[in-house]
Amino acid sequence: MVWKPDRNAKTPIYKQIVEYIELGISSGEFSADSVLPSERNLAKELDVNRSTIVAAYEELQSLGIVERKKGSGTRVSTDIWGISRKRIPNWGRYVEDGSFLPNLPLVQRIRSEVQKNDLINLASGELSSDLMPTDQFRQILSNQPFLENLGYDHPQGNEVLRDTISTHVKEYKNIHTSPSSILITSGAQQALHLIVECLLKRGDAVAIEDPSYCYSLPVFQSAGIRTFLLPVDEHGINPDDLIALHKKHRIRMVFLNPDYQNPTGSILHLSRRKRILELSTEFGIPIIEDDPYSLTSYNGEVNPTLKSLDTNGNVLYISSLSKIVASGLRIGWIIGPPQVIQRLADAKQQVDFGHSVFPQWVASQFLGSEHFTNHIDMIRSQLKLRKDVITSSLKEFTCNQVDFYSPQGGIHLWCRVNPSINEYQLLEESIKNGVAFVPGSIFGSKKGYIRFTFGRGEPKDISKGILRFAEALRSLR
Numbered sequence: 001m002v003w004k005p006d007r008n009a010k011t012p013i014y015k016q017i018v019e020y021i022e023l024g025i026s027s028g029e030f031s032a033d034s035v036l037p038s039e040r041n042l043a044k045e046l047d048v049n050r051s052t053i054v055a056a057y058e059e060l061q062s063l064g065i066v067e068r069k070k071g072s073g074t075r076v077s078t079d080i081w082g083i084s085r086k087r088i089p090n091w092g093r094y095v096e097d098g099s100f101l102p103n104l105p106l107v108q109r110i111r112s113e114v115q116k117n118d119l120i121n122l123a124s125g126e127l128s129s130d131l132m133p134t135d136q137f138r139q140i141l142s143n144q145p146f147l148e149n150l151g152y153d154h155p156q157g158n159e160v161l162r163d164t165i166s167t168h169v170k171e172y173k174n175i176h177t178s179p180s181s182i183l184i185t186s187g188a189q190q191a192l193h194l195i196v197e198c199l200l201k202r203g204d205a206v207a208i209e210d211p212s213y214c215y216s217l218p219v220f221q222s223a224g225i226r227t228f229l230l231p232v233d234e235h236g237i238n239p240d241d242l243i244a245l246h247k248k249h250r251i252r253m254v255f256l257n258p259d260y261q262n263p264t265g266s267i268l269h270l271s272r273r274k275r276i277l278e279l280s281t282e283f284g285i286p287i288i289e290d291d292p293y294s295l296t297s298y299n300g301e302v303n304p305t306l307k308s309l310d311t312n313g314n315v316l317y318i319s320s321l322s323k324i325v326a327s328g329l330r331i332g333w334i335i336g337p338p339q340v341i342q343r344l345a346d347a348k349q350q351v352d353f354g355h356s357v358f359p360q361w362v363a364s365q366f367l368g369s370e371h372f373t374n375h376i377d378m379i380r381s382q383l384k385l386r387k388d389v390i391t392s393s394l395k396e397f398t399c400n401q402v403d404f405y406s407p408q409g410g411i412h413l414w415c416r417v418n419p420s421i422n423e424y425q426l427l428e429e430s431i432k433n434g435v436a437f438v439p440g441s442i443f444g445s446k447k448g449y450i451r452f453t454f455g456r457g458e459p460k461d462i463s464k465g466i467l468r469f470a471e472a473l474r475s476l477r
Helices: 013-027 039-046 050-062 091-097 105-113 134-143 159-173 187-199 239-249 270-283 338-352 357-367 370-397 423-433 459-476
Strands: 066-069 073-076 182-185 205-210 226-233 253-256 287-290 315-320 332-335 403-405 412-416 449-453
Touching: 013 050, 039 050, 050 066, 050 073, 105 423, 134 357, 134 370, 159 182, 159 332, 159 357, 182 187, 182 338, 187 253, 187 287, 187 315, 187 332, 187 338, 205 239, 226 239, 239 270, 253 270, 270 287, 332 338, 357 370, 370 412, 370 459, 423 449, 423 459
Parallel strands: 205 226, 205 253, 253 287, 287 315
Antiparallel strands: 066 073, 182 332, 315 332, 403 412, 412 449
């Protein structure tokens, strides 16, 4: 065999081998029922690992091109063109070739690890069960009769819930809107997905924060969207950076998380908010404001959202109950111009025929009751307690070897470790010790950072988790 795989090509070597053998069979170089080289011999001839040949032969077998029998080797199928031949779908190829990209392997690994009961989870961005209003929900279900129609609801979501949300955002965030400008979604994640899929096209340039949760999402890459980074400091992004990006790349949309930003916990300064809105109007760039955390401010003061300052209708506003009530309720919303909301609602209906009726009813009852105000007060005090526990534990157990920005709200702590320490090795050692966090590079371009999430753990577990982390840190240092 004269042919050799191209090691510089983007196509995996095993796929190159598959393509070469397929071509050889179709050209007659490998005739029907001929025996192909053994795995070991072909691996030696092509100077590749035997596992590469195994992968190639297995794919050829799944395509029905070759037959493999233990002790007899691998043969070209005698009935390769037969119409009666039964073939097994090559599910591996389907999985690899799908247009919607999977999560990063490390993200998948962390999600798998945190399912273990003996591991302290400082990675997942959600509230612990004791911070969720379970008793209040039981009371609502006991006292309020459920009289809603269980058929398909309005494409934009239940009108009573949308009316409740319009009252809620006016009272808590000074956002004036109407039910016709609201779309109920399955959390903020679906809202982001709908916006990317419906309002952008392949090749468009968007600006996202660096670091940011958006950076970790494959939805942009799946849709062929080009992302450009806006560095985040303690006061959020710098509007001048947006000007520079737009001049160079003609930015079509900006994604921002202004309050207690994930992962840094920073707050976008009021003067910067106003300047960004000015630039949005000057350049005609829509702003996507993702606001899951503003009501978690520990002192009870809620910063003016971009949407509340928006007088021109340039902001699409996203929020949800996931980070302040219960992640499993799956209630989020988008507020924007009616024509945009109708477009997104049409897409959502194509996917799921509208949101589930029952959680919408529960959410409306809870948001419109006195329970909500009491619950938010409790959330603020409990999250501040957990933030104090994690920051004091880091100071005590790591001997000030970890720098961090202490947030004034939210559920995340952004930490800087010694740059010489590999954050992935640190994660592996920490998991061995029984605690998980998220390496900072998942969220952006900066190295030597990690994110702890303290909303999910009880105070005693948070302290124990940081002690385990400190032991892992010492073992590497």
